[in-house]
Amino acid sequence: MKQIQFYTIKSSGGLVAEISNLGAKITKLLVANRKGEVKDIVLGFRTAEEWRTQETYFNAICGRVANRIKEGVFELDGETYHLPVNNGPNSLHGGIEGFNAKMWDVTAQSAYEITLHYRSKDGEEGYPGNVDVWVTYTATKDNTLRIHYEAKTDAPTLVAMTNHAYFNLAGEGSGRVDDHVLQVFADRFTPFDENTCPTGEIREVTGTPMDLREPVRLGERMKDPFFEPWRGIDNNWCLCDGDAPKELRHAATLQADGRTMECWTTMKGLQVYTGNWIEQNEGKSGTMYDIQHAVCLEAQNWPDSIHHDDFPNVILRPGEKLDEVTEYRFL
Numbered sequence: 001m002k003q004i005q006f007y008t009i010k011s012s013g014g015l016v017a018e019i020s021n022l023g024a025k026i027t028k029l030l031v032a033n034r035k036g037e038v039k040d041i042v043l044g045f046r047t048a049e050e051w052r053t054q055e056t057y058f059n060a061i062c063g064r065v066a067n068r069i070k071e072g073v074f075e076l077d078g079e080t081y082h083l084p085v086n087n088g089p090n091s092l093h094g095g096i097e098g099f100n101a102k103m104w105d106v107t108a109q110s111a112y113e114i115t116l117h118y119r120s121k122d123g124e125e126g127y128p129g130n131v132d133v134w135v136t137y138t139a140t141k142d143n144t145l146r147i148h149y150e151a152k153t154d155a156p157t158l159v160a161m162t163n164h165a166y167f168n169l170a171g172e173g174s175g176r177v178d179d180h181v182l183q184v185f186a187d188r189f190t191p192f193d194e195n196t197c198p199t200g201e202i203r204e205v206t207g208t209p210m211d212l213r214e215p216v217r218l219g220e221r222m223k224d225p226f227f228e229p230w231r232g233i234d235n236n237w238c239l240c241d242g243d244a245p246k247e248l249r250h251a252a253t254l255q256a257d258g259r260t261m262e263c264w265t266t267m268k269g270l271q272v273y274t275g276n277w278i279e280q281n282e283g284k285s286g287t288m289y290d291i292q293h294a295v296c297l298e299a300q301n302w303p304d305s306i307h308h309d310d311f312p313n314v315i316l317r318p319g320e321k322l323d324e325v326t327e328y329r330f331l
Contacts, residue, residue, distance in 0.1 A: 033258030178219025
């Protein structure tokens with residue numbers, strides 16, 4: 001059995017990231033604020049065993065398909081595939097043991113960059129095809145953590161990954177994110193049903209609590225009755241149309257404690273999640289993590305895209321290459 005390892009990359013600008021071969025997770029992210037105070041701004045644990053067994057999505061790569069697939073079933077080229085159901089009636093983040101729970105191989109490493117590879121075999125978690133995925137983390141000189149996703153397959157399948165980093169810009173263990181200020185640069189969203197799967201509608205944010213086009217204090221917005229059934233925000237914003245050309249787009253800006261983080265991505269959706277189901281986990285600094293102690297900016301495809309023709313494509317075929325980038329820029 002492979003041992004869980006931790007690898008450090010650094011930028012000349014001062015950003016330090018620790019990456020694990022378990023789930024290709026970001027296990028530390030050290031960033032200074034305007035006063036020069038350095039803090040670890042991602043939630044996490046102290047030991048390898050805790051990383052393996054507790055809150056397994058913390059800062060991990062999720063796949064084959066991030067977010068939800070309705071009722072854990074889809075049809076592709078006339079064949080019906082059944083996936084494990086692990087989130088109500090849906091399949092979430094690749095199934096019971098998605099990419100977040102797998103041991104990856106480090107294929108390249110330097111002082112500022114690391115590449116990890118995982119081969120997902122045909123039939124794993126119900127998905128067809130042997131799929132090779134690579135994730136490269138780069139700590140750039142301008143204090144950006146860049147994530148490059150690549151994938152190839154030998155048979156038609158679905159692939160749509162994300163990183164599920166749990167950010168607290170005041171430092172992990174500092175409590176609720178009520179004072180974080182969030183701005184999302186999107187004018188549409190995908191409403192969902194009682195089981196948090198999209199209805200297929202694409203709705204304008206204007207006049208709704210989903211309108212974050214101007215900076216909003218999270219503590220105020222999370223109290224809106226619109227988000228109450230899910231104990232906070234856990235929604236997908238549409239950054240562009242499903243057939244829009246691929247380019248880096250400014251998806252969101254998050255601010256707190258003298259730190260500003262911009263999320264830029266080639267992905268076409270952004271899932272914002274305010275840690276609504278974190279409950280009494282002892283974190284890496286010995287403090288207890290609880291509900292809304294973090295906010296996730298999950299740049300990804302739109303949820304359940306395989307069931308909606310006008311949603312972005314999640315089908316990967318032999319001869320094609322998935323190639324996506326997300327950047328977390330610290331200003």
